[in-house]
Amino acid sequence: MEITVIGTGYVGLVTAVGFAELGHRVLGVDRDAAKVRRLQAGDPVIYEPGLAEKLVAQQGAGRLHFTTEIAAGVRHAPILFICVGTPSLPDGSADLSQMEAVVRQIAAALDGYRLVVEKSTVPVRTSSWVHRTLRLYTRPGIEFEVASNPEFLREGRAVHDFFHPDRIVLGVPSQRAGDLLGEVYAPFHCPKVITDPNTAEIIKHACNSFLALKISYINLIAELCERTQADVHTVAQAMGLDQRIGPEFLEAGLGYGGACLPKDVQAFIHIGEEHGLDFSLLKEADAINRRRVDGILQKLKRALWILEDKEIAVLGLAFKANTDDVRGSQGLAVARALLDSGARVRLWDPHAAARAQELLSPSERVAYTDSIWGALEGAHAAVIATPWEELRALDLARVAATMLTPIVVDGRNLLDTEAVRAAGLEYHPVGRPSVAFT
Numbered sequence: 001m002e003i004t005v006i007g008t009g010y011v012g013l014v015t016a017v018g019f020a021e022l023g024h025r026v027l028g029v030d031r032d033a034a035k036v037r038r039l040q041a042g043d044p045v046i047y048e049p050g051l052a053e054k055l056v057a058q059q060g061a062g063r064l065h066f067t068t069e070i071a072a073g074v075r076h077a078p079i080l081f082i083c084v085g086t087p088s089l090p091d092g093s094a095d096l097s098q099m100e101a102v103v104r105q106i107a108a109a110l111d112g113y114r115l116v117v118e119k120s121t122v123p124v125r126t127s128s129w130v131h132r133t134l135r136l137y138t139r140p141g142i143e144f145e146v147a148s149n150p151e152f153l154r155e156g157r158a159v160h161d162f163f164h165p166d167r168i169v170l171g172v173p174s175q176r177a178g179d180l181l182g183e184v185y186a187p188f189h190c191p192k193v194i195t196d197p198n199t200a201e202i203i204k205h206a207c208n209s210f211l212a213l214k215i216s217y218i219n220l221i222a223e224l225c226e227r228t229q230a231d232v233h234t235v236a237q238a239m240g241l242d243q244r245i246g247p248e249f250l251e252a253g254l255g256y257g258g259a260c261l262p263k264d265v266q267a268f269i270h271i272g273e274e275h276g277l278d279f280s281l282l283k284e285a286d287a288i289n290r291r292r293v294d295g296i297l298q299k300l301k302r303a304l305w306i307l308e309d310k311e312i313a314v315l316g317l318a319f320k321a322n323t324d325d326v327r328g329s330q331g332l333a334v335a336r337a338l339l340d341s342g343a344r345v346r347l348w349d350p351h352a353a354a355r356a357q358e359l360l361s362p363s364e365r366v367a368y369t370d371s372i373w374g375a376l377e378g379a380h381a382a383v384i385a386t387p388w389e390e391l392r393a394l395d396l397a398r399v400a401a402t403m404l405t406p407i408v409v410d411g412r413n414l415l416d417t418e419a420v421r422a423a424g425l426e427y428h429p430v431g432r433p434s435v436a437f438t
């Protein structure tokens with residue numbers, strides 16, 4: 001069937017390419033003309049494993065096109081997926097201005113029934129606002145409906161996640177809307193949760209906030225382990241073997257970042273408060289996450305005494321492995337905190353350095369390196385900030401030989417303690433015993 005996807009960023013582009021591969025005829029719409037030009041030329045703009053090849057293949061098959069014109073998107077399909085950004089406002093609530101702008105543009109172009117689907121993460125009851133806005137700005141007598149179909153893909157595995165979802169959530173106002181979305185997702189055989197739009201909107205925020213709670217919980221346990229010479233890795237392993245808990249999102253370290261979890265937790269706290277509920281459970285998760293960066297700084301201070309003018313390698317700037325996304329990056333936060341302490345930073349990331357450069361103010365105390373070895377050369381310490389495979393597989397003897405003082409602070413608990421000891425590194429993981437300099 002014909003599908004329009006509005007907003008072709010991390011979610012929208014993967015969704016557009018995925019729908020096309022399923023056989024739908026997809027038009028992707030974005031207001032960013034430069035992005036659309038690159039997409040039209042087969043350049044995915046973002047780094048996401050497997051995406052570039054699929055983009056080119058679907059364009060070649062004639063099933064995927066891009067435009068800047070929302071009106072063309074409205075003409076193209078009976079179903080319009082909105083995938084625009086919903087960042088945080090200063091008070092933590094979701095900034096829905098991109099949503100509202102798109103909805104007004106859709107309303108102006110409506111010429112007959114369309115199903116408008118929110119795929120962006122939005123606060124509960126947004127679908128009512130979308131409905132009202134369509135009613136206000138469209139011509140009388142035109143039919144439309146609004147549904148919620150939240151997205152659960154993970155950056156770095158987004159293509160895989162598109163084709164292998166744990167479940168699909170369809171918040172629909174009617175049988176007609178349910179049937180249309182059912183046709184879109186017919187090729188998937190995973191559980192489908194069919195519900196009302198309000199419930200679907202809450203499901204997304206409830207999931208992300210729960211994941212944040214899980215991460216902050218294990219990081220709190222890591223803090224206890226550090227004070228009691230226990231090992232959080234083994235605690236997490238044993239917890240994860242309990243089927244009621246499960247092993248995922250129990251990795252102690254620098255905490256969660258990215259464009260979703262931090263802002264979704266903030267938004268959910270705000271939504272709870274708007275409805276007279278005390279969501280301090282989530283405020284605590286957020287507070288624990290915020291002190292992760294300081295925890296890394298403290299480890300560096302304990303190792304180096306004075307940070308001023310020290311050369312520190314920060315290995316990893318993407319907020320997680322296999323993406324170039326640096327929004328909410330803990331690695332960038334570490335770099336900023338180091339610069340505030342007077343240190344010099346040498347930054348390495350295999351895919352995210354260019355995007356990091358856009359966000360970090362230029363300074364003669366910041367250097368970007370193409371290789372891990374360039375970052376480590378002459379460094380007083382290194383911080384592992386992103387769990388890239390390259391870092392897991394490091395030649396540790398070479399690390400020791402390359403650095404000025406072989407001190408590694410492992411913000412992602414990537415390295416093996418015995419291997420680190422054998423290589424002669426001083427090593428400070430998170431929630432696990434350190435290895436002293438010998």
Ligand SMILES: NC(=O)c1ccc[n+]([C@@H]2O[C@H](COP(=O)([O-])OP(=O)(O)OC[C@H]3O[C@@H](n4cnc5c(N)ncnc54)[C@H](O)[C@@H]3O)[C@@H](O)[C@H]2O)c1
Binds near residue numbers: 010012031155
């Ligand atoms: N990134 C993720 O891993 C992820 C996962 C699940 C859900 N989400 C949610 O999906 C939504 C999109 O996230 P993202 O990471 O893809 O954002 P993004 O910033 O990468 O992409 C948003 C796109 O929307 C475009 N856009 C904005 N206003 C527009 C307009 N008026 N007309 C046309 N295009 C417009 C932007 O140019 C941009 O390309 C957010 O609500 C986010 O919370 C994101």
